[in-house]
Amino acid sequence: MKLLSAVKVSRVRFIEIRHLAALTKPLELSGELSYLRGGRIEKDVSKPYRERTSIEGDSLLIERADDEPRRYALRGHPAAWAFVEGLRATLGGDLATLERYYYVDFSGTAGDWTLRLEPRDQDMVRYIKSITFRGSGPAISSIRVLETGGNSSVMTLQADSS
Numbered sequence: 001m002k003l004l005s006a007v008k009v010s011r012v013r014f015i016e017i018r019h020l021a022a023l024t025k026p027l028e029l030s031g032e033l034s035y036l037r038g039g040r041i042e043k044d045v046s047k048p049y050r051e052r053t054s055i056e057g058d059s060l061l062i063e064r065a066d067d068e069p070r071r072y073a074l075r076g077h078p079a080a081w082a083f084v085e086g087l088r089a090t091l092g093g094d095l096a097t098l099e100r101y102y103y104v105d106f107s108g109t110a111g112d113w114t115l116r117l118e119p120r121d122q123d124m125v126r127y128i129k130s131i132t133f134r135g136s137g138p139a140i141s142s143i144r145v146l147e148t149g150g151n152s153s154v155m156t157l158q159a160d161s162s
Helices: 078-092 095-101
Strands: 009-019 027-036 040-047 051-056 059-064 070-073 102-109 112-119 128-136 139-147 152-159
Touching: 040 078, 078 095, 078 112, 078 128, 078 139, 095 102, 095 112
Parallel strands: none
Antiparallel strands: 009 027, 009 152, 027 040, 040 051, 051 059, 059 070, 102 112, 112 128, 128 139, 139 152
């Protein structure tokens, strides 16, 4: 967590594979994920469609070229708020916040670690079984989300070489 807390800005390319019960084959997304210390997260999907999701403070903004921007107050959605706080707290190396929302299990070494989170909040347990981060040092290499309803996603992260 100490290594993660030292990261001020992170920008990585991602490929996300989503397995959704409603689809016959997985959905593959790709783009860029950015983090700025203090909790700003931005996910820019470039394929198979264009979409930008920005999270700052309590606000979630979703923008698509073919639609009006949609803004949500996360505190009005406890499960979404806990999910976002888990992501932000992991990226920021904030163990106290993680432990507020999740049961935390860390294994491995600084060079090859796994952080598994299981929600404490019963509202969130209805949606999320676990979130598992894998990484090395201050770099997260993958994020796996298992949903209660059988859906799942794995996001593989790779540092941007530009």
